[in-house]
Amino acid sequence: MGTKPGSHEVFEKAHREITTGGKSATHVGEQRHKEGKGLHDLIDPKGNGVIRVAKSWLEPKDDGTFYLLRGTAMLEETRLDTTGSMGNNVDIAMRVLPKTFKLLAEGPKAILGRYDTQMITAIFGDVTDNYILCRSQAETDERIAEQMSYMVPERDGGDSTEDPQYGLFGAAYLTFSTAKQLGLKTYDFTVTDADARDFVTLKNLIRVFGPEVMEKVESNGHNFNRGLPSTKEIVSDLLKTTHAFVLSVNGSKANYWQDIFGPERVIEISDLNLLPEMKAVIIGLTEGVLELGTVEDYLTKEAGLSQASAARIKRAVAGIPIGAQTRLENFDKIPLRGDIFAQKDDLWPSKKAGDIEEESDSIWK
Amino acid sequence: MEIRSPSGHIYVIGNELGHTEKFRFYQCTAESSPACILKIARQAIWNGLLDREAFILQLLAEGALELESEYEKVKENDKKLNYHFFFPKIIETFIAKEQENSRISIMSFAHLADNLSELTPLSHLISRENVYVDPRTSAWIMGKLLTLINFIQGEKILINDLSGDNIFINRREHYVTIFDWTGAALNIGGVSKYLIADRIAQIAKGTIRLLGGNPTTKKLPESPQLIGNNYEAYLAELSAGKISSAKEAHQRFYDLVLSAWPREFYQFTTIKKED
Numbered sequence: 001m002g003t004k005p006g007s008h009e010v011f012e013k014a015h016r017e018i019t020t021g022g023k024s025a026t027h028v029g030e031q032r033h034k035e036g037k038g039l040h041d042l043i044d045p046k047g048n049g050v051i052r053v054a055k056s057w058l059e060p061k062d063d064g065t066f067y068l069l070r071g072t073a074m075l076e077e078t079r080l081d082t083t084g085s086m087g088n089n090v091d092i093a094m095r096v097l098p099k100t101f102k103l104l105a106e107g108p109k110a111i112l113g114r115y116d117t118q119m120i121t122a123i124f125g126d127v128t129d130n131y132i133l134c135r136s137q138a139e140t141d142e143r144i145a146e147q148m149s150y151m152v153p154e155r156d157g158g159d160s161t162e163d164p165q166y167g168l169f170g171a172a173y174l175t176f177s178t179a180k181q182l183g184l185k186t187y188d189f190t191v192t193d194a195d196a197r198d199f200v201t202l203k204n205l206i207r208v209f210g211p212e213v214m215e216k217v218e219s220n221g222h223n224f225n226r227g228l229p230s231t232k233e234i235v236s237d238l239l240k241t242t243h244a245f246v247l248s249v250n251g252s253k254a255n256y257w258q259d260i261f262g263p264e265r266v267i268e269i270s271d272l273n274l275l276p277e278m279k280a281v282i283i284g285l286t287e288g289v290l291e292l293g294t295v296e297d298y299l300t301k302e303a304g305l306s307q308a309s310a311a312r313i314k315r316a317v318a319g320i321p322i323g324a325q326t327r328l329e330n331f332d333k334i335p336l337r338g339d340i341f342a343q344k345d346d347l348w349p350s351k352k353a354g355d356i357e358e359e360s361d362s363i364w365k
Numbered sequence: 366m367e368i369r370s371p372s373g374h375i376y377v378i379g380n381e382l383g384h385t386e387k388f389r390f391y392q393c394t395a396e397s398s399p400a401c402i403l404k405i406a407r408q409a410i411w412n413g414l415l416d417r418e419a420f421i422l423q424l425l426a427e428g429a430l431e432l433e434s435e436y437e438k439v440k441e442n443d444k445k446l447n448y449h450f451f452f453p454k455i456i457e458t459f460i461a462k463e464q465e466n467s468r469i470s471i472m473s474f475a476h477l478a479d480n481l482s483e484l485t486p487l488s489h490l491i492s493r494e495n496v497y498v499d500p501r502t503s504a505w506i507m508g509k510l511l512t513l514i515n516f517i518q519g520e521k522i523l524i525n526d527l528s529g530d531n532i533f534i535n536r537r538e539h540y541v542t543i544f545d546w547t548g549a550a551l552n553i554g555g556v557s558k559y560l561i562a563d564r565i566a567q568i569a570k571g572t573i574r575l576l577g578g579n580p581t582t583k584k585l586p587e588s589p590q591l592i593g594n595n596y597e598a599y600l601a602e603l604s605a606g607k608i609s610s611a612k613e614a615h616q617r618f619y620d621l622v623l624s625a626w627p628r629e630f631y632q633f634t635t636i637k638k639e640d
Contacts, residue, residue, distance in 0.1 A: 248553065251553050254553050255557055258552065258557065259557075263523070263550055263552045263553075263556075263557075264550055264551075266553060267553060268553040285413070288409075288412070288413070291412070291413070291416045291460075292416045292417060292419070292420045293416065293419075293458065314420075315424075316553065318417060318420050318421075318551050319417070319550055319551030319552065319553070321413070322412075322413025322414070322416055322417055323410060323411075323412060323413030323414075323416075324413075326409070326410050326413075327410045
């Protein structure tokens, strides 16, 4: 994670370069797989320390203190089904990444403007596949696209039921975020047209996350004294730390997911090219940045959608828990861009940016 | 006291009618509608609930209008569906900056009553008026609630508060309406059968209670209007959550009622509670 954030131009350039000559967005990762090299360490769930970390970036100052460079880190994880007809979802996600980033993180109208938006991309398959899960690091710059290119979508999936529950497991128990430490929740999306098996096995957890998976889970503050959790229990735990949603492609298996996530968290998506707008509106409504009365205006003006598409999205998302983030105790108290921290590991600032006028030039330049 | 909305409409605010943990309700008069309620979020964190309620009420209004229009084309009599009686009409919803950015919704009940005092929560019959209703009176209340569930199921909406505090009636006009829709949910792919059966069971239990019966044993008090135990048995079946189709529950209910009692307007009739 560097000091230079991404931008839609950066992601457009990355997409152009990765897909030059009509190549698939994931040809790099697929080539690695063909050569028997396995998953790249950055997107292998067992790689790079297993636990995914979305921490706020504290930049050192000359006086030995630190300042919050881009706001509190806000994680957005998207888990894409890449089985069967969902096989080109990474291609779509990479193509729409510039718009996703623009809507969420760029400019004065950015939905997550007060935060440092960090993204994890994951893809899931079936336990019969070579890879049940690929999961990137939490990134804020061109590495989001780079790590997407390492993914290996197998476009298979065995039976009609798939295995996103391992990805949900990772999100629930193998993720660390500053936002969670501060008492906020991060964002989690599962995009699928299938249902899931209702359990995880230790064998597959080890296969996905490595032999130390249980130690990692424990070191991240969780334990399974009463045995491995069911898919429903995993989601129940996930919802303690994230605003999690299922984007059900054409409403397929929506009833299954409504039972697992709750009906208010399952949203029908008919066109995955609308993923950026869907995510922006869901997050915007949850953060209190948008309200239902302004959604259509936002989508037509900021995202360039037609009135009809905007109305459909509004209808699709109207059932979510609107304003859920605003109801969390520390919503209005979190550290903001420019706040000063005495120590690198401090959670709360020693000075707010607004209290330090004489230093503000150095902070903002 | 008056409040001006951002669109320039002026509302005259009357007495506070009640409050919950999240909202306050005031009597209110709008230029276009005298029988209004002003509902305000007690904190801005509850704004979203009013935001969605306004959206749902708009959806219901559009759905009711569309179905009425479709029915108009095929009906062979002068009947109307009148689904719009099941919910208030949303006049306007806005953020009031001077009220610490709380959302305000203005809702009209003018299509249901000339005066808000004509609307009674079902719970008040038992708790304040100390009365139960007779079986024929219970039948129109129960029947309309089944019609309501069938209608909103078609709109993929699930109502979560079907308590006697949230079901209002106009006893003179035989209107049944749901006062608060902030707890309603929009479900893609429709509402599950389990939840439909649960909501039907809730209103059946409420009706048994309204009759002075016991929702646990499902026994109704004796009444000369009850010949045989068909009505009691059907309410028992519904309250056990055994029927998961609002359409089926509704159809069977009306078949039963029409076979038991004449098809005619029946005045709202109560029975004094015995201590």
